[in-house]
Amino acid sequence: MSLKITFTPDSRRDIGSGYEKAWEAGRIDLANLSTTDLRYEFFEYPVDFTVDGHAFLSAARPPLIDIMFSLGHSMKSLRTVGAAKIDFTENTYVIQLQLVGDQVQFTSTRRGVPTPHPSCPFDEYVSEARSFITTGVEYLEHHYPALARNPAMSSLRELADI
Incomplete structure (x- = not known):
């Protein structure tokens, strides 16, 4: 397998800094938070x-739900227009994906991406992205059952066809 997308849960960054006091006071209902907040x-x-051994993200700490949505939308975009991007609101970094034949080629806005560009079969990308989303949804809903009632999680399931 030439593609690997994984996350490592840790509870120290489950709740955004602006929400800590409300969370501790029990005023946050994860079932009703907006998709944007999540x-x-x-x-x-x-x-x-x-x-292909090139790290596009290495222990980066993006919000899990955001990266899951980005991966879900990238699968759809690759199918419809043959290109996609994964970008991050907290910085200007962008991972660009281009469908070339049955291969997805990856580049980024950071220097150091080797030539030829790292790539993987389209089916492998879809499988790995779906697995990442499925694992993320299952993890979050297991640890935070109220999330299962949040429409954002239904949207993620639809994007990943799970």
């Missing part, structure tokens, strides 16, 4: 994203 303020876990 995508940008919660569950910041180390994520590793490597292709």
